[in-house]
Structures are given as structure tokens and as C-alpha cells.
Amino acid sequence: MSIILEPIWRDGFKLGGDYRIRINGSIYLPVKATVSLGLDAGCGTLNQQTISLPPKCGLSAAHRQFSVNKLDSEYDYVVLGGGNAGCVLARRLSEGGKHTVLLVEKGDAGDSAPLPSLHFWSDGKHSTVFDSAVDPKFGRSFSLISGLGLGGTTRINGGQYTLGVPAEYNAWSEEGRPGWSYEELKPYFTKSETWVGPVPEEWHGSTGPLTVRSYEDFYxxxxxxxxxxxxxxxxxxxxxxxxxxxxxxxxxxMQYTLGTDGTRQSSFRAYLPKTFVNSTQNLHICTRAVGSKLAFSRQTDGRLRTDSVKIQSTDGRHVRVVKARQEVILACGAFETPKLLLLSGVGPEEHLDQMGIEVVRHTPGVGANLQxxxxxxxxxxxxxxxxxxxxxxxxxxxxxxxxxxxxxxxxxxxxxxxxxxxxxxxxxxxxxxxxxxxxxxxxxxxxxxxxxxxxxxxxxxxxxxxxxxxxxxxxxxxxxxxxxxxxxxxxxxxxxxxxxxxxxxxxxxxxxxxxxxxxxxxxxxxxxxxxxxxxxxxxxxxxxxxxxxxxxxxxxxxxxxxxxxxYASSCRMASEVDAHPGVVDPELRVHGISNLRISDASVLPSAPAVHPQALIYAVAEKCADMMLKGYEIFHLLPVIFIFDARMFLLNITTELGRYLIRRINSPY
Missing domain, CATH: 3.30.560.10 (Glucose Oxidase, domain 3)
Known part of the structure; x- marks a missing residue:
């Protein structure tokens, strides 16, 4: 791998010119430099063109991946979106080997940026950049940026890691969201984290995939x-x-998501290392692809069921329909998750009618309440x-x-x-x-x-x-x-x-x-x-x-x-009759659809006073836990039923015997 020192402007290299550092094609920092600069720094020679770097700054070796046309026709779980939450879900649902899991991500599988980065100015390989609608109040639009590729925004964010005060989550619980109080959510923060900072571990995790640290002194x-x-x-x-x-x-x-070797800890690097992905045969990862539409069927109880997902490559060359035997989980973020629901006919009917999309389910909260x-x-x-x-x-x-x-x-x-x-x-x-x-x-x-x-x-x-x-x-x-x-x-x-x-x-x-x-x-x-x-x-x-x-x-x-x-709360966790209508219940299940969940920042009831990545890790950990526990209970139901039936017959027989004995011994 190499760092490239290149001119920003078209006039090429010149003394005292404006340059930028580029690592593996990604822009990191603009610099003022002179062409004659040269120094052997012990890690290569910096001259007017390049310096070679140790593997610490390189991309990881290739992860096993599947193109759209090579996907299986069915999986137990289909996870759409490989960002902050998606990588967590792919790891937790596939580990143990019981379930087949498909993870679909729009971007690539490149590793995280190792240094403080300015990807917001880059060529779009690591981020999606587009303008909001013009706001008349300000007379301008806003540049909206989110991460692209496995790891999502954790590839490019500032790395700040904050939980927020317990009151944030206790308020959610008190408003009618069981399971979301601080005491109930804290184990999932702990589960995701390995703390290597100077303060005691008392309120931190020590065995999680994600390394979090801070420093004794100020830099x-x-x-x-x-x-x-x-x-x-x-x-x-x-x-x-x-x-x-x-x-x-x-x-x-501040506390940061940085590894002990100083590298950025994205969700991809932390939860889906090459050793895990390449040894987990029941996990398939498909990059440069998107879920373009969900297909539903109506069940006898009137509820909808997600039958399949249409997946297409971003170059438009391949399309495949994949079925989910168990559940589909949307983890595309606060912009893309509501977009996919709307494209699938789930959302406010007025907007769907305007777009010429058949209304599958009128759900006013989809896309609303964006914070x-x-x-x-x-x-x-x-x-x-x-x-x-x-x-x-x-x-x-x-x-x-x-x-x-x-x-x-x-x-x-x-x-x-x-x-x-x-x-x-x-x-x-x-x-x-x-x-x-x-x-x-x-x-x-x-x-x-x-x-x-x-x-x-x-x-x-x-x-x-x-x-x-x-x-x-x-x-x-x-x-x-x-x-x-x-x-x-x-x-x-x-x-x-x-x-x-x-x-x-x-x-x-x-x-x-x-x-x-x-x-x-x-x-x-x-x-x-x-x-x-x-x-x-x-x-x-x-x-x-x-x-x-x-x-x-x-x-x-x-x-x-x-x-x-x-960005958050565009498919918020609340009832549909709330003053700000919700899209998912406290189990993160989409209202009215039996096997569709959302696990990303869009479900937050409101944007809390935190840098959100720590919370999204916890939300994803909790979502996976709820899903797996629900699966175990569902598959234990026949056993429970048989056991209960046997106990019922045993109790009936015992009571009948006691009744007959009483009748025989009775003088009447």
C-alpha cells in the first residue's frame, strides 16, 4: 500500500503548492508541501510522489463474497444494509451455524480508513453524498453524507463513542416501550465493547468485538x-x-472506537473480520447490490408476510429474488430504510399514490419524524x-x-x-x-x-x-x-x-x-x-x-x-396512533407485517443526546438477541405443547382415579 502526495489543482507540482494525501485512492488530508521534501522516516521514504507503508494501513485480505447472480434462492435471514447495525446482525445471526444469513450492502468490502479522514470531500467510494431539499427558511439545501460499504458510516465517522445518560432510555421505557430502559439496554452496550482506556472497566465491556479507548493526557x-x-x-x-x-x-x-493498534474500529472490522467470514459457511455477503423491493402476501389473519426481496446489482446487470424463511431485517439507515419501504408500497398512501406505487399498507410514519x-x-x-x-x-x-x-x-x-x-x-x-x-x-x-x-x-x-x-x-x-x-x-x-x-x-x-x-x-x-x-x-x-x-x-x-x-427516527419505535406515528413495535417488528424488522437509527423514538454509533451497536445486539430468542421459543412450542398435553392427561387421569376412589369409599 502507499500514500500518494498529489496536487489538488491542475497546475501540477510546484514549490509551496496545495497537495493532498491519498491512501489507497481515498483522500485524507490536504497539505501544504514542497516538491523537494524528502525524509526517511523508518516506514518508507516520503518524496514528491509516494511513500510505502506497513500493512497497518492496508486493506485486509479478501473476504469471501457472493455476486447477485450467485446467491442462493432462500436464506433463513436476509439483512439489507451492511453498516453500523447490519454487520452486527450478520455476525450474531450467523454465529453458531444454525441459520443461513444473507447480508446485502450497496458499497464495497474495503477495510476501514486507518487515519482521521475527510471522506466528505472524496470521490464517493466511501460515502454517499447528496443534497437535501432546499429549505426556504435558510434559502439553501444541506449536503447529506452517509457511509458507503461494509461498516457504513463507521468507516468515515469521527469515532466518538458515547452512551448518553440513563434518563434518555428510561424516558423511552416510561413512554410505553418495554425492554428499552437503561437497565435493560445497558447489557447490549457492554456486550459490544472491549474497553482499553485508563478509567476503570466497571461500566464497560471487556469481551466485545468493538475496541473502545480514551487517553490519559490531551494531545x-x-x-x-x-x-x-x-x-x-x-x-x-x-x-x-x-x-x-x-x-x-x-x-x-472523549472516548473513541480505535483498536489497540491505532486503527479505526468500524463495524465491519470489529464484527466481520476475515477469519470469521471465511470460516462461516452459512453467511453470504453480497456487496455492490441493493434490496430494491419487498414482496408481501396476505395471511389468513389479515396480516402481511414478507415473502421475498428483489436484489439488484448497482450496475444494473443482475437481479435476483431471494426468499426469507424466517425474517427480513432492514438496516439501511434513516434515509434508505424508509425509501425501501416506500418503494415496496408501505408508507403514507397519499405519497405512494403521487409516485404511482400500489399501496400495500398505509403506514403514515414511514419517512416521517426525521431528526x-x-x-x-x-x-x-x-x-x-x-x-x-x-x-x-x-x-x-x-x-x-x-x-x-x-x-x-x-x-x-x-x-x-x-x-x-x-x-x-x-x-x-x-x-x-x-x-x-x-x-x-x-x-x-x-x-x-x-x-x-x-x-x-x-x-x-x-x-x-x-x-x-x-x-x-x-x-x-x-x-x-x-x-x-x-x-x-x-x-x-x-x-x-x-x-x-x-x-x-x-x-x-x-x-x-x-x-x-x-x-x-x-x-x-x-x-x-x-x-x-x-x-x-x-x-x-x-x-x-x-x-x-x-x-x-x-x-x-x-x-x-x-x-x-x-440522521434518525424516520421509522420510529412507537404505536401507529402516537402523536408522531411509529413504524415498529418494541420488538422492532414493522406494524402489520409478521416477519419484517428494522434495526438502525431510523427506529430511535427521538434522536438522543449522544454520538449515535454506540447506541446503534446496542440496538443491533438487542435486535439479534430478540430474534434468536424468538426463534428458540417458536421451535420449542411443539415440545412445550406435547409436554403440556402429557401433563394434562396425567393430571386428568390422576384426578379421575381419586374421584372413583372417593365414590367407592363413600357411604352414599
């Missing part, structure tokens, strides 16, 4: 100063964000050595960090940008951005009233595409995120072409509470940086609000709001 000086300033402002320091004993609001050190985390970028200049931007401005620092990463196993490239995150509630922030004195009741992480609604993410980098930024200095971005959106959008069809992206109306900031939370976050971000300067740290404002009054902040929000790519 970036701006992160360290932000943590100190947060403490000075009165935010509690959270030692372990996974502990249910910690307060619901405060600042924490997302959004954020506002702010930019400050800080000392260059304290910022990740240094590897762009100083090529020798990039070389140093590649050497540290590959040879010594530490350094900046082990940090996926965010080291410090402040969680807060708008109701506990004053007009200057300082936290008010919170009572013990306000800090109770089990109280549903104490769910954070915003976060400030202290990031040692900023978007280098921003105009008007002093690139000669370091970049620090205390970005402001809305973590408990009340606003909702929807997913619709653009056409009946299964390969065309859906039409997504994001519906951002249609609820006043969302504006209030973002205002509070911006005030905290501003106050945080004031405190950093008061502590003697050199910060210069670059892209920040001019003032902190509501009107000025709202204008800043409107201009700079962006998605965090955490």
Missing part, C-alpha cells in the same frame, strides 16, 4: 486549555461518561503547535505524526479530533453563557427532565474551506451542537428508481426550543473562550457572533447551521 494544547476553562466556569468534570453515577451535565474527555443533530461552526486562531492544523501548515509535523502513528503507536493521528465535549441544558445557562448553580436534582442522570439539549465540542481544527481565516496560525473550533431536537423532517421518494437518493426535507429549526438550545450553546462557547484568554491562552476571534443577544445569535445560526450527519 492538543487547545483541548487541554478548554478543559481547564470549562472547570473554571463551573462545569463538572465527568471522569467516565459511561458511568450512571456521573452528573448529566458537565465536560468529559438530526445540527451544529454551528465557530472558529478561533490559536498557537499553531496546539492545533491539528499544524500538520497542514508544517509538512515535517505531518511526517513526524505519521512516524509516531505507524512506528511508535501514539500521536495526533490516534485522536479523531474532538477531545473535550461539554454537555449542558439551556435552562441552566445564564445570558452570559455561564452555568447557573445546579442542584443535585438537576444533575440526576436518571431523571428524564435532565437530558442535555446542547453540546460544545472543542475541536483542534476548523474547516479549511472557510473564507477569511488566517491559515498561518492554529485553528480551534468550539462548535455548538443541538443534541435534543424537537424539529422534524421527512423522507420522500424522488422517483421509483431504487438507486436514486431519496428526497429529504430536513425541517431544521422549526421548533422554538431548538433555537433556545443553540443560543445557549453559542453563549457557552463564547464564555469558554473568554475564560481561556483570561487564563493566559492566546486566542483570536475569527468566525464568531458579534454579540450575544438573541437577534444576533439567530442570524449567526441561520447563516452557519450544518448537519452533524446523525
Amino acid at each position: 492538543f494544547g487547545c483541548s487541554k486549555e478548554a478543559a481547564k476553562a470549562a472547570t473554571d466556569l463551573g462545569f463538572s468534570s465527568i471522569l467516565d461518561m459511561h458511568s450512571p453515577l456521573e452528573p448529566s451535565i458537565g465536560w468529559n474527555k 438530526d443533530h445540527i451544529y454551528i461552526k465557530t472558529v478561533y486562531n490559536c498557537p499553531l503547535p496546539d492545533s491539528l492544523w499544524a500538520i497542514v501548515r508544517r509538512p515535517w509535523i505531518l511526517i513526524r505524526e505519521i512516524y509516531n502513528y505507524l512506528i511508535l503507536g501514539f500521536g495526533w493521528l490516534l485522536c479523531t479530533q474532538i477531545e473535550v465535549e461539554i454537555f449542558g441544558m439551556a435552562s441552566l445557562i445564564d445570558a452570559e453563557g455561564k452555568p447557573t448553580a445546579a442542584s443535585a436534582e438537576h444533575k440526576d442522570p436518571f431523571n428524564p427532565n435532565n437530558r442535555p439539549d446542547f453540546a460544545v465540542l472543542a475541536t483542534p481544527i476548523a474547516d479549511p474551506r472557510e473564507p477569511g481565516i488566517d491559515w498561518s496560525k492554529g485553528l480551534f473550533g468550539p462548535n455548538c451542537a443541538l443534541m435534543k431536537a424537537e424539529s422534524r423532517g421527512r423522507v420522500l421518494l424522488r422517483s421509483r428508481n431504487p438507486l436514486e437518493n431519496p428526497l429529504c426535507e430536513m425541517g431544521y429549526l422549526t421548533h422554538p426550543k431548538d433555537w433556545a438550545a443553540l443560543r445557549a450553546a453559542l453563549r457557552v462557547s463564547s464564555q469558554l473562550c473568554r475564560q481561556m484568554r483570561a487564563n493566559g491562552y492566546a486566542l483570536e476571534e475569527s468566525k464568531v457572533p458579534r454579540a450575544l443577544d438573541d437577534e444576533t445569535l439567530d442570524a449567526f445560526i441561520k447563516e452557519r447551521v450544518e448537519t452533524m450527519y446523525h
Whole structure:
């Protein structure tokens, strides 16, 4: 494998030109470099063209795969979507060898990106990028990005791993979703995880496929100063964000999905390693293919049953219909899962009629209730050595960090940008951005009233595409995120072409509470940086609000709001008569369809105040567990029936004998 140093612009190589690092065809970081650069770093020679790298950065050897035209006609389970949840389901349903499983993924089977990546700007090999519908409120559309290939968005995300406070899940349970309280969901977080960080393992897993870690120290000086300033402002320091004993609001050190060798832990790498896939004959993986339509039949009880799935290759050359003996599981994500249901005639009948699709089942919640985390970028200049931007401005620092990463196993490239995150509630922030004195009741992480609604993410980098930024200095971005959106959008069809992206109306900031939370976050971000300067740290404002009054902040929000790519809830878990109609029940079964489940971010009742990948791993683990337990009970029913029938006859015979004895001995 190799790293390619190539010019971004067409004028080719030149002194002091703009270049980018490309690994195996994927763009990772833009750099400022000179053609004459050369250094033997112990892991190869970097010159104007390439350096060779050890296998640590390479793709894994080939996994066993099946093309569409080579698939079997029937499987016990068909899993559509090989992302965050799909790889978990494929592993859990196939291990043990009892069940045949087909996993279908639109992208390829390439391994995860090993370094902090900017795939959002890449050529589409690792991600799907398309525009939302234009929102008249903002006068623009939003660029929507999701991962492509086995591992899905876990191939390209920031790697942040957060569970959220217990109140998130207790609220779901209290609203009528049995099995989804914190105590009931926590075992599945634990099951997925192997913890290798510095804090005790008490609230972590130790035997799961997914490696999670954090670090004792901060890698970036701006992160360290932000943590100190947060403490000075009165935010509690959270030692372990996974502990249910910690307060619901405060600042924490981020935890990441990184292996012990420093490589990104995607769901593909963690759950479907080559050794497992190639030795599991009952698991078939089909890449570069999509499920294009579900076929249903009507049962005697009036319910629908999913009979088969039409699967087509993305190049359009092959189509095959595959039957599911047991169940079909949709794990395509918050955009693609509702799209497939709509293409199959399951959804709001008005929209299906508009698209000329026969209505199989009127299900209003399909595609409705779409939620997302959004954020506002702010930019400050800080000392260059304290910022990740240094590897762009100083090529020798990039070389140093590649050497540290590959040879010594530490350094900046082990940090996926965010080291410090402040969680807060708008109701506990004053007009200057300082936290008010919170009572013990306000800090109770089990109280549903104490769910954070915003976060400030202290990031040692900023978007280098921003105009008007002093690139000669370091970049620090205390970005402001809305973590408990009340606003909702929807997913619709653009056409009946299964390969065309859906039409997504994001519906951002249609609820006043969302504006209030973002205002509070911006005030905290501003106050945080004031405190950093008061502590003697050199910060210069670059892209920040001019003032902190509501009107000025709202204008800043409107201009700079962006998605965090955490799409959720478009097939939410709720009853169909809910104020926001649901699509699946607490067993994740689609309402009215006997053998169809959904297991991805679309089922979340609402987008919780977490970076979602940890929760999606737990949802998939729980889904697989429910399915396998249901299968075992179903196959035990004949045994239970026979056993119960024998016990019934034995009891009847015994009681009849006792009755006859009483009659014989009776004087009457």
C-alpha cells in the first residue's frame, strides 16, 4: 500500500503548492508541501510522489463474497444494509451455524480508513453524498453524507463513542416501550465493547468485538486549555461518561472506537473480520447490490408476510429474488430504510399514490419524524503547535505524526479530533453563557427532565474551506451542537428508481426550543473562550457572533447551521396512533407485517443526546438477541405443547382415579 502526495489543482507540482494525501485512492488530508521534501522516516521514504507503508494501513485480505447472480434462492435471514447495525446482525445471526444469513450492502468490502479522514470531500467510494431539499427558511439545501460499504458510516465517522445518560432510555421505557430502559439496554452496550482506556472497566465491556479507548493526557494544547476553562466556569468534570453515577451535565474527555493498534474500529472490522467470514459457511455477503423491493402476501389473519426481496446489482446487470424463511431485517439507515419501504408500497398512501406505487399498507410514519443533530461552526486562531492544523501548515509535523502513528503507536493521528465535549441544558445557562448553580436534582442522570439539549465540542481544527481565516496560525473550533431536537423532517421518494437518493426535507429549526438550545450553546462557547484568554491562552476571534443577544445569535445560526450527519427516527419505535406515528413495535417488528424488522437509527423514538454509533451497536445486539430468542421459543412450542398435553392427561387421569376412589369409599 502507499500514500500518494498529489496536487489538488491542475497546475501540477510546484514549490509551496496545495497537495493532498491519498491512501489507497481515498483522500485524507490536504497539505501544504514542497516538491523537494524528502525524509526517511523508518516506514518508507516520503518524496514528491509516494511513500510505502506497513500493512497497518492496508486493506485486509479478501473476504469471501457472493455476486447477485450467485446467491442462493432462500436464506433463513436476509439483512439489507451492511453498516453500523447490519454487520452486527450478520455476525450474531450467523454465529453458531444454525441459520443461513444473507447480508446485502450497496458499497464495497474495503477495510476501514486507518487515519482521521475527510471522506466528505472524496470521490464517493466511501460515502454517499447528496443534497437535501432546499429549505426556504435558510434559502439553501444541506449536503447529506452517509457511509458507503461494509461498516457504513463507521468507516468515515469521527469515532466518538458515547452512551448518553440513563434518563434518555428510561424516558423511552416510561413512554410505553418495554425492554428499552437503561437497565435493560445497558447489557447490549457492554456486550459490544472491549474497553482499553485508563478509567476503570466497571461500566464497560471487556469481551466485545468493538475496541473502545480514551487517553490519559490531551494531545492538543487547545483541548487541554478548554478543559481547564470549562472547570473554571463551573462545569463538572465527568471522569467516565459511561458511568450512571456521573452528573448529566458537565465536560468529559472523549472516548473513541480505535483498536489497540491505532486503527479505526468500524463495524465491519470489529464484527466481520476475515477469519470469521471465511470460516462461516452459512453467511453470504453480497456487496455492490441493493434490496430494491419487498414482496408481501396476505395471511389468513389479515396480516402481511414478507415473502421475498428483489436484489439488484448497482450496475444494473443482475437481479435476483431471494426468499426469507424466517425474517427480513432492514438496516439501511434513516434515509434508505424508509425509501425501501416506500418503494415496496408501505408508507403514507397519499405519497405512494403521487409516485404511482400500489399501496400495500398505509403506514403514515414511514419517512416521517426525521431528526438530526445540527451544529454551528465557530472558529478561533490559536498557537499553531496546539492545533491539528499544524500538520497542514508544517509538512515535517505531518511526517513526524505519521512516524509516531505507524512506528511508535501514539500521536495526533490516534485522536479523531474532538477531545473535550461539554454537555449542558439551556435552562441552566445564564445570558452570559455561564452555568447557573445546579442542584443535585438537576444533575440526576436518571431523571428524564435532565437530558442535555446542547453540546460544545472543542475541536483542534476548523474547516479549511472557510473564507477569511488566517491559515498561518492554529485553528480551534468550539462548535455548538443541538443534541435534543424537537424539529422534524421527512423522507420522500424522488422517483421509483431504487438507486436514486431519496428526497429529504430536513425541517431544521422549526421548533422554538431548538433555537433556545443553540443560543445557549453559542453563549457557552463564547464564555469558554473568554475564560481561556483570561487564563493566559492566546486566542483570536475569527468566525464568531458579534454579540450575544438573541437577534444576533439567530442570524449567526441561520447563516452557519450544518448537519452533524446523525440522521434518525424516520421509522420510529412507537404505536401507529402516537402523536408522531411509529413504524415498529418494541420488538422492532414493522406494524402489520409478521416477519419484517428494522434495526438502525431510523427506529430511535427521538434522536438522543449522544454520538449515535454506540447506541446503534446496542440496538443491533438487542435486535439479534430478540430474534434468536424468538426463534428458540417458536421451535420449542411443539415440545412445550406435547409436554403440556402429557401433563394434562396425567393430571386428568390422576384426578379421575381419586374421584372413583372417593365414590367407592363413600357411604352414599
